[in-house]
Amino acid sequence: MEPRxxxxxxxxxxxxxxxxxxxxxxxxxxLSGITFDVAAGEHVxxxxxxxxxxxxxxxxxxxxxxxxxxxxxVGGVSTGDPHHTxxxxxxxxxxxxxxxxxxxxxxxxxDVAFGPENxxxxxxxxxxxxxxxxxxxGMWNHADDDVAALSGGQRQRVAIAGILAMRPDxxxxxxxxxxxDPRGRRGIRRVSRELHATGMTVVVITQHxxxxxxxxxxxxxxxxxVAGIGTPAEIFTDAGRLRSLxxxxxxxxxxxxxxxxxxxxxxxxxxxxxxxxxxxxxASIR
Amino acid sequence: xxxxxxxxxxxxxxxxxxxDLALAGVxxxxxxxxxxxxxxxxxxxxxxxxxxxxxxxxxxxxxVTVxxxxxxxxSVRREVRRRVGLxxxxxxxxxxxxxxxxDVAFGPRAxxxxxxxxxxxxxxxxxxxxxxxxxxGHRSPFExSGGQMRRVAIAGVLATQPxxxxxxxxxxxxxxxxxSAMRDLLRALHQQGLTIVMVSHDMEDxxxxxxxxxxxxxxxxxxxxxxxEVFSRHAELREIGLGAPRPAxFAARLTSLxxxxxxxxxxxxxLADAIVRACADCGEVR
Numbered sequence: 001m002e003p004r005x006x007x008x009x010x011x012x013x014x015x016x017x018x019x020x021x022x023x024x025x026x027x028x029x030x031l032s033g034i035t036f037d038v039a040a041g042e043h044v045x046x047x048x049x050x051x052x053x054x055x056x057x058x059x060x061x062x063x064x065x066x067x068x069x070x071x072x073x074v075g076g077v078s079t080g081d082p083h084h085t086x087x088x089x090x091x092x093x094x095x096x097x098x099x100x101x102x103x104x105x106x107x108x109x110x111d112v113a114f115g116p117e118n119x120x121x122x123x124x125x126x127x128x129x130x131x132x133x134x135x136x137x138g139m140w141n142h143a144d145d146d147v148a149a150l151s152g153g154q155r156q157r158v159a160i161a162g163i164l165a166m167r168p169d170x171x172x173x174x175x176x177x178x179x180x181d182p183r184g185r186r187g188i189r190r191v192s193r194e195l196h197a198t199g200m201t202v203v204v205i206t207q208h209x210x211x212x213x214x215x216x217x218x219x220x221x222x223x224x225x226v227a228g229i230g231t232p233a234e235i236f237t238d239a240g241r242l243r244s245l246x247x248x249x250x251x252x253x254x255x256x257x258x259x260x261x262x263x264x265x266x267x268x269x270x271x272x273x274x275x276x277x278x279x280x281x282x283a284s285i286r
Numbered sequence: 287x288x289x290x291x292x293x294x295x296x297x298x299x300x301x302x303x304x305x306d307l308a309l310a311g312v313x314x315x316x317x318x319x320x321x322x323x324x325x326x327x328x329x330x331x332x333x334x335x336x337x338x339x340x341x342x343x344x345x346x347x348x349x350v351t352v353x354x355x356x357x358x359x360x361s362v363r364r365e366v367r368r369r370v371g372l373x374x375x376x377x378x379x380x381x382x383x384x385x386x387x388x389d390v391a392f393g394p395r396a397x398x399x400x401x402x403x404x405x406x407x408x409x410x411x412x413x414x415x416x417x418x419x420x421x422x423g424h425r426s427p428f429e430x431s432g433g434q435m436r437r438v439a440i441a442g443v444l445a446t447q448p449x450x451x452x453x454x455x456x457x458x459x460x461x462x463x464x465x466s467a468m469r470d471l472l473r474a475l476h477q478q479g480l481t482i483v484m485v486s487h488d489m490e491d492x493x494x495x496x497x498x499x500x501x502x503x504x505x506x507x508x509x510x511x512x513x514x515e516v517f518s519r520h521a522e523l524r525e526i527g528l529g530a531p532r533p534a535x536f537a538a539r540l541t542s543l544x545x546x547x548x549x550x551x552x553x554x555x556x557l558a559d560a561i562v563r564a565c566a567d568c569g570e571v572r
Contacts (some may be wrong), residue, residue: 051431084557178458183327183527205361276536276539280543
């Protein structure tokens with residue numbers, strides 16, 4: 001059976017329509033009526049406090065979980081359609097928080113080859129894909145290393161390479177930096193930025209605002225509901241709302257708030273440079 | 287003087303290369319009631335250092351004493367482990383008992399606290415971490431939220447009434463609300479007189495909590511002093527790949543733009559005060 005090909009070029013890469021989900025029949029819903037689209041090539045960040053449903057949502061994008069009601073489509077194909085499970089998994093790759101949850105073999109290149117091997121690709125194609133994927137994440141020089149000898153950030157990049165080797169259209173990163181130190185997080189941020197630049201659709205689930213502000217759009221989850229969708233500038237400048245959602249207020253917004261309460265005329269901005277300039281201006285005006 | 291390191295060197299068993307010093311001649315003192323933040327890259331020796339404080343590791347050369355007890359002396363190690371509680375990273379992964387009270391009771395029981403006193407130890411320890419014995423004592427620790435599970439794990443360490451609490455990345459993986467609650471908890475424990483040693487890669491957490499900061503690099507002490515003093519050396523910190531807290535970095539940028547803002551501000555509020563003062567000074571000069 002072929003997937004529906006009913007829409008034009010504007011077809012979203014990912015589409016959630018009124019998605020409800022709970023893990024057990026007598027539990028409350030973890031997702032309650034989630035609706036949003038992600039355009040092809042878009043970089044979207046999903047933020048929310050613990051328990052907001054972020055990871056559950058991520059597992060819906062590649063069909064690891066399917067909605068109790070409502071629909072999730074990836075590239076126009078419904079994840080709930082058992083005929084297309086393979087196609088969905090191949091088009092949306094999910095990288096988990098802990099790289100150790102997804103590393104399967106001991107040598108880096110074998111680990112990255114695991115996914116394409118399962119796709120049944122010819123050996124010479126696999127060799128090419130493994131090299132491409134490892135170069136993309138900056139780990140080609142570690143291809144023959146033991147995974148156990150790598151740092152957490154390096155293991156996470158190998159895990160991403162394992163997904164990239166399957167050549168997905170959509171990359172979903174579930175809190176990729178949560179268990180890494182700042183240097184490891186910077187490395188992952190760079191990789192996700194570069195992938196996005198190559199045209200890949202990137203969805204990153206994160207609690208780190210420095211990751212979220214890099215996205216084109218931010219989706220805020222609150223106890224299973226979409227509490228807001230907008231650009232980082234729209235979402236992250238509303239300090240009161242962020243606090244009530246249990247989210248961090250970015251530094252430039254906090255500082256701007258503190259300066260205005262002290263009578264200094266500075267704008268509400270996410271951009272530190274804009275804030276610096278405004279401060280310097282008010283210093284010379286006085 | 288509860289903790290003292292004297293020329294401590296440590297080589298992990300099995301490493302042969304001359305450069306494989308996990309600790310390279312560390313000398314330091316941690317005073318009673320101090321809150322020490324320990325920062326440094328992954329691999330800088332932070333975890334190795336803290337495992338020396340309660341005798342989990344013994345120096346290859348040099349000496350570690352706790353309240354004058356020399357940890358090379360096997361007979362004192364049990365007593366030192368009672369005095370120094372070690373909370374590992376993600377301590378909730380080590381919860382194991384059927385109920386919260388059983389889990390918290392494990393430590394005091396292992397140290398030979400008489401059976402009739404154990405419940406009192408458990409009640410008091412849970413109270414110190416903000417959990418109510420009647421409410422959670424009988425529950426399975428695995429039914430609790432992630433933040434609550436971490437509190438139970440900390441209560442398990444506090445149950446033996448240590449004077450020093452050593453914590454490895456206590457905020458790791460917590461969401462902003464959980465992090466802020468954990469900061470409040472650590473502040474309260476410090477105010478109750480506990481000496482706290484906290485390893486963290488979050489400079490804001492260290493700036494908000496610690497009186498003093500120890501910077502490790504390649505197993506050696508790179509900097510050690512009052513928090514504001516250490517973080518004012520951001521050029522050096524940047525050189526070794528560590529960032530100073532955002533307020534200190536922002537102050538340095540303003541100074542480079544010609545507005546002289548002292549860079550010892552560790553919080554947004556202190557920075558806003560310093561900026562307003564600097565702007566006023568500018569006005570007077572003009």
